[in-house]
Amino acid sequence: MDPRVLEAMAPYFTQFFGNADSKHHVFGRIARQAVAAARDTIANAIHADPGDICFTSGATESVNLAIKGLFDCGSNSPRHFITVATEHPAVLDSFRRIEAAGAEVTRLPVDARGLLDPQQIADALRPHTQMVSVMAANNEIGVLQPVREIGALCRERHILFMSDATQALGQLPLDVQTLNIHLLAGSAHKIYGPKGVGLLYCRRRDPKVTLRPLLDGGGHERGLRSGTLNVPGIVGFAKALELSLEVMATETARLRALRDELFQLLAQGIPGLRLNGHPDHRLAGNLNVCIPGIVNESLIIALAEEVAFSIGSACSTTAVDPSHVLRALGLSSPDVNASVRFGLGRATNDAKVRHTAQAVIAAVARLRRQTFG
Ligand SMILES: *Cc1c(COP(=O)(O)O)cnc(C)c1O
Numbered sequence: 174m175d176p177r178v179l180e181a182m183a184p185y186f187t188q189f190f191g192n193a194d195s196k197h198h199v200f201g202r203i204a205r206q207a208v209a210a211a212r213d214t215i216a217n218a219i220h221a222d223p224g225d226i227c228f229t230s231g232a233t234e235s236v237n238l239a240i241k242g243l244f245d246c247g248s249n250s251p252r253h254f255i256t257v258a259t260e261h262p263a264v265l266d267s268f269r270r271i272e273a274a275g276a277e278v279t280r281l282p283v284d285a286r287g288l289l290d291p292q293q294i295a296d297a298l299r300p301h302t303q304m305v306s307v308m309a310a311n312n313e314i315g316v317l318q319p320v321r322e323i324g325a326l327c328r329e330r331h332i333l334f335m336s337d338a339t340q341a342l343g344q345l346p347l348d349v350q351t352l353n354i355h356l357l358a359g360s361a362h363k364i365y366g367p368k369g370v371g372l373l374y375c376r377r378r379d380p381k382v383t384l385r386p387l388l389d390g391g392g393h394e395r396g397l398r399s400g401t402l403n404v405p406g407i408v409g410f411a412k413a414l415e416l417s418l419e420v421m422a423t424e425t426a427r428l429r430a431l432r433d434e435l436f437q438l439l440a441q442g443i444p445g446l447r448l449n450g451h452p453d454h455r456l457a458g459n460l461n462v463c464i465p466g467i468v469n470e471s472l473i474i475a476l477a478e479e480v481a482f483s484i485g486s487a488c489s490t491t492a493v494d495p496s497h498v499l500r501a502l503g504l505s506s507p508d509v510n511a512s513v514r515f516g517l518g519r520a521t522n523d524a525k526v527r528h529t530a531q532a533v534i535a536a537v538a539r540l541r542r543q544t545f546g
Pocket of ligand 1: 230231232233234261263308310311312337338339340359360361363370371
């Protein structure tokens with residue numbers, strides 16, 4: 174977490190500890206004002222009405238609320254939803270849940286670079302399609318989907334458009350009006366904010382989106398999400414987003430240069446190394462590569478004390494899920510198991526990139542010698 178975020182949060186743990194929904198005393202009022210200011214900051218960042226921002230415990234909860242809440246609110250008549258094979262497990266598993274309860278769900282494939290063609294959506298539409306759900310940026314390969322075109326298509330066909338923007342918030346400009354997004358999920362801990370706080374943008378006008386809450390209780394957050402508000406977390410989320418927006422343009426350029434340098438160095442030192450995902454339409458801080466002849470887990474373990482990087486997803490806690498994203502790109506099982514993901518961020522600099530490249534190149538050479546004798 175950015176130390177400036179912690180600094181902004183600290184008084185709301187100790188000094189201003191009031192419950193934001195306590196109407197009468199000064200402690201409640203201070204907490205309520207802090208939440209209102211944070212809501213304004215976050216709403217402004219995505220050009221939303223502050224009243225359309227619902228705070229949650231994270232993006233997992235937000236997409237569960239959006240998908241299950243929308244399905245549970247509707248009639249018993251048949252309803253169809255469209256999503257993509259490379260979505261986050263929170264989205265895919267929520268759709269699996271409503272499918273078991275009777276929803277029709279189409280999961281569109283992507284091309285070999287991870288991109289969806291909006292025409293695929295147009296072709297998949299049914300008369301009773303209610304919502305299209307496409308993430309803005311992929312968490313494993315960083316690929317940016319054409320959300321502008323998809324939003325325009327949904328506007329034309331009067332279909333709801335949801336975007337899991339957890340990887341895009343604070344990294345890319347997002348405007349829910351021009352993108353025609355009705356439901357959007359984001360999370361604080363992906364932008365140097367605290368873990369355990371997220372948002373669901375849910376539009377109340379043009380059109381009004383009605384969700385059935387997952388949690389019943391005191392009716393907080395316009396009845397969408399009952400439970401005492403996480404005041405320090407919400408304050409930290411707003412601070413983290415504010416800081417991300419301030420440096421967005423310069424950080425994007427800086428990270429892209431470092432990311433490309435890391436790729437060049439690795440490609441020079443590792444014969445056969447290949448990029449996974451689209452070379453241009455992707456996040457600046459993402460590098461996912463396939464290193465044929467190694468097993469990704471062995472490489473990560475070999476370097477565990479000096480470099481932290483990942484197998485495809487960090488989001489699955491169950492036995493290693495051989496990345497559904499890389500499989501959707503058409504990679505063979507050995508290639509999926511030979512792929513790793515590097516995430517570059519605010520603390521990454523040129524020295525760390527060079528050190529990482531050297532360490533990875535040396536470890537790959539050792540592992541390949543072991544494999545091939
Ligand atoms: C991290 C992530 C999530 C889950 O967010 P949490 O706040 O950790 O629950 C959902 N979608 C995407 C694209 C993510 O990167």
